[in-house]
Amino acid sequence: MKIYKRKIEIKTSSRVEFIDITKRVLDIVKDSKISEGICYIFVPHTTAAVTINENADRDVIRDIISTLNNLIPQEGNFRHMEGNSDAHIKSSLIGISVEVSVAGGILELGTWQGIFFCEFDGPRNREIWIKVLGE
Amino acid sequence: MKIYKRKIEIKTSSRVEFIDITKRVLDIVKDSKISEGICYIFVPHTTAAVTINENADRDVIRDIISTLNNLIPQEGNFRHMEGNSDAHIKSSLIGISVEVSVAGGILELGTWQGIFFCEFDGPRNREIWIKVLGE
Amino acid sequence: MKIYKRKIEIKTSSRVEFIDITKRVLDIVKDSKISEGICYIFVPHTTAAVTINENADRDVIRDIISTLNNLIPQEGNFRHMEGNSDAHIKSSLIGISVEVSVAGGILELGTWQGIFFCEFDGPRNREIWIKVLGE
Numbered sequence: 001m002k003i004y005k006r007k008i009e010i011k012t013s014s015r016v017e018f019i020d021i022t023k024r025v026l027d028i029v030k031d032s033k034i035s036e037g038i039c040y041i042f043v044p045h046t047t048a049a050v051t052i053n054e055n056a057d058r059d060v061i062r063d064i065i066s067t068l069n070n071l072i073p074q075e076g077n078f079r080h081m082e083g084n085s086d087a088h089i090k091s092s093l094i095g096i097s098v099e100v101s102v103a104g105g106i107l108e109l110g111t112w113q114g115i116f117f118c119e120f121d122g123p124r125n126r127e128i129w130i131k132v133l134g135e
Numbered sequence: 136m137k138i139y140k141r142k143i144e145i146k147t148s149s150r151v152e153f154i155d156i157t158k159r160v161l162d163i164v165k166d167s168k169i170s171e172g173i174c175y176i177f178v179p180h181t182t183a184a185v186t187i188n189e190n191a192d193r194d195v196i197r198d199i200i201s202t203l204n205n206l207i208p209q210e211g212n213f214r215h216m217e218g219n220s221d222a223h224i225k226s227s228l229i230g231i232s233v234e235v236s237v238a239g240g241i242l243e244l245g246t247w248q249g250i251f252f253c254e255f256d257g258p259r260n261r262e263i264w265i266k267v268l269g270e
Numbered sequence: 271m272k273i274y275k276r277k278i279e280i281k282t283s284s285r286v287e288f289i290d291i292t293k294r295v296l297d298i299v300k301d302s303k304i305s306e307g308i309c310y311i312f313v314p315h316t317t318a319a320v321t322i323n324e325n326a327d328r329d330v331i332r333d334i335i336s337t338l339n340n341l342i343p344q345e346g347n348f349r350h351m352e353g354n355s356d357a358h359i360k361s362s363l364i365g366i367s368v369e370v371s372v373a374g375g376i377l378e379l380g381t382w383q384g385i386f387f388c389e390f391d392g393p394r395n396r397e398i399w400i401k402v403l404g405e
Contacts, residue, residue: 001136001271001405003306005373036138038175038268040308042371044380046324051227054181063213063220064227071206071341078333085333092321092334093228093363096383100232101177101266103140108264110179113231129378131371133268133308133403135136136271171273173310173403186362189316198348198355199362206341228363236312236401238275243399245314248366268403270271 004032004132012122016069018051018061021128022114025100026107028130035105037134042097044129047087047121049094055114068093087120094118102134139167139267147257151204153186153196156263157249160235161242163265170240172269177232179264182222182256184229190249203228222255229253237269274302274402282392286339288321288331291398292384295370296377298400305375307404312367314399317357317391319364325384338363357390364388372404 006028010019021041029039043050054060068090078085098115101108109115117128141163145154156176164174178185189195203225213220233250236243244250252263276298280289291311299309313320324330338360348355368385371378379385387398 003404005371038266040369040371042378044378044383046322046330046380046382052181052231053223053227057215057217059214059216060181060220060223063211063215064224067207067211067220067224072337076333076337079329080327080333081329082327085330085337088323088330089334089337092323095230095365095368096322097369098230098232099175099234099369101140101175101264108177108179110181112181113179129371131308134138173401187316187366188358188362192350192352194349194351195316195355195358198346198350199359202342202346202355202359230365233365234310234367234369236275236310236399243312243314245316247316248314269273 002034002135004034006130008128010126012119012124015122016065017119017122018116020055020114021117025115025130029102029107029132032132034102034132034134037102039100039102040131042129044127047084047091048126049091049096049118050098051094051116051118052098052113054112056112084121090120137169137270139169141265143263145261147254147259150257151200152254152257153251155190155249156252160250160265164237164242164267167267169237169267169269172237172267174235174237175266177264179262182219182226183261184226184231184253185233186229186251186253187233187248189247191247219256225255272304272405274304276400278398280396282389282394282396285392286335287389287392288386290325290384291387295385295400299372299377299402302402304372304402304404307372309370309372310401312399314397317354317361318396319361319366319388320368321364321386321388322368322383324382326382354391360390
């Protein structure tokens with residue numbers, strides 16, 4: 001079994017923003033020389049997340065963001081004093097990791113799927129930890 | 136390390152519908168001859184999802200569906216023009232993959248747990264990609 | 271490839287409660303003697319979940335719980351007769367598994383991240399199934 005690890009560093013520019021990281025994850029998978037296995041994408045933050053959704057029409061992402069903001073507004077009756085409780089909640093709802101199959105040395109994604117880093121409390125410097133296992 | 140892959144094909148019949156795929160996933164695990172490892176269940180679509188929940192009383196699934204539809208109605212103030220933004224959002228909230236431990240050559244699930252494919256924009260022809268890793 | 275499995279048993283004391291299990295998961299990873307790999311944390315219940323979020327200020331967890339309860343109140347127009355449909359829905363929204371990288375024989379978590387068992391229909395006796403794969 002081979003294991004390959006790398007970190008992606010990104011700088012977000014808005015409070016709430018989804019950034020397509022598919023290409024950067026794919027480059028790491030290619031560098032790993034692992035042809036068959038699993039790629040883990042892990043966000044080591046508590047006010048961010050990672051999701052897989054449509055990468056064709058950017059309005060899909062805009063609708064996801066506006067719906068999340070409507071369901072869980074930043075200004076709520078919260079006890080945590082940093083003003084970002086909504087971001088912590090969104091992080092747990094979307095989740096901080098996804099895994100994607102690796103086959104033939106690349107990511108096995110559906111036709112319309114992209115991998116998005118989800119910033120809920122930016123702008124900040126963020127990391128995404130990638131781990132590829134396989135052979 | 137052994138790796139075994141198979142696709143499940145299903146045809147959904149309603150716009151929103153959860154389909155119990157536990158038996159079909161289990162059959163693939165048995166075919167894999169892998170006795171100890173992990174089974175990845177991945178949905179390559181952006182308006183569907185997969186979840187694990189109760190498989191005894193079908194009213195549980197009905198309640199999950201009606202609650203999701205109440206929280207995120209199909210008719211919203213959306214920018215994406217295909218009329219299925221609600222489905223994309225539900226997909227990211229529920230998630231498009233789950234993993235289940237394989238032990239003794241079968242899936243290790245809790246007593247009441249079943250694996251459900253979640254259709255949010257049907258009826259459509261759908262795939263679920265299964266990957267079993269282990270030994 | 272080495273595989274190591276253990277169960278965590280916990281007794282919850284409220285209907286809705288998040289319990290930090292990071293230390294107990296870490297102890298299992300150490301016992302496994304696996305230095306590089308993946309740790310799977312799986313909840314075999316349909317009215318509970320597991321999430322990773324901030325372990326510093328307990329008000330973050332309080333805000334997550336109160337927001338979930340506001341979005342999905344226990345008393346809804348539900349068909350399932352056990353009075354816990356809200357718990358099933360929360361379970362599918364948060365999810366019943368997470369995976370964390372193992373490196374240097376310990377869990378690779380972000381600075382503020384802890385692993386929380388999420389009880390949505392307690393008090394009950396619960397299990398969490400841990401599986402470590404690697405070498």
